[in-house]
Amino acid sequence: MKKHVFLLVALATFFTAFISCSNDDPKTSQVEVRLVDAPGDYDAVNIDVQDVMINVNDGENGWKSLGNVTPQVYNLLELTGGIDALLVDTEIPAGKISQIRLVLGENNSIVVDGQTHPLATPSAQQSGLKLNVHQDLVGGVKYTFILDFMVDKSIVVEGNGAYSLKPTIRVITEAASGAISGMVNPFDYQVEVSAVSGEEEAITTYTNEEGKFMLHGVPAGTYSVTFTPDEASGLAPKTVEGVNSVLGENTDMGTVELE
Structure with a gap:
């Protein structure tokens, strides 16, 4: 052996x-x-x-x-x-x-x-x-x-x-990266969440049934995070500027209100 x-x-x-x-x-x-x-x-x-x-x-x-x-x-x-x-x-x-x-x-x-x-x-x-x-x-x-x-x-x-x-x-x-998390309200419909910094390709995820989300593997930098609800929801897209991603940390955006 x-x-x-x-x-x-x-x-x-x-x-x-x-x-x-x-x-x-x-x-x-x-x-x-x-x-x-x-x-x-x-x-x-x-x-x-x-x-x-x-x-x-x-x-x-x-x-x-x-x-x-x-x-x-x-x-x-x-x-x-x-x-x-x-x-x-x-x-x-x-x-x-x-x-x-x-x-x-x-x-x-x-x-x-x-x-x-x-x-x-x-x-x-x-x-x-x-x-x-x-x-x-x-x-x-x-x-x-x-x-x-x-x-x-x-x-x-x-x-x-x-x-x-x-x-x-x-x-x-x-x-090698950070993360961005949070939740949306209301959360009756799925919402696409995407983060963009400068000319870099968007990092995208979706909310779960509780309205929670996490963007994984986000390089350090400052991001615009856009929330795009399902069209059937009647809710408007929303963008939050100036969201920072820090190496080795999770940036919690808290609850994002959609209208």
């Missing part, structure tokens, strides 16, 4: 839950996990990434895979100068995440002076390397977690000349 080695990266964070919406669920955030490297003095450092997991309740029973991870061997020394490897791009439920776990397989190696050597991952590393990061992730917002694998601090040369991996990983969190 294939033995896996677990590198634990602690990530203490909370997900803020907002109003529900039929077409856009604000109780989830889009999450990317990317791998980069700080250069090291080797020809290649190859790690065998099998999975990325999260821990949702601080206990050993709280682990679950983020899914859609294609097992692959990455040469860390190629992930420099703005190049990275996308490990995960998915949506996860709102709630507490205590850790991220990078699951490695056995096919790890290092190339030194043209010679390839096995890269051992000591069993002690199963207890992991923990890095604490405290940040609120807002529903409807996209976040990127960058795992900065610091090779120069992660490779140990043993007394017998063998090489071991004792990873040092820095976690960087980037919010």
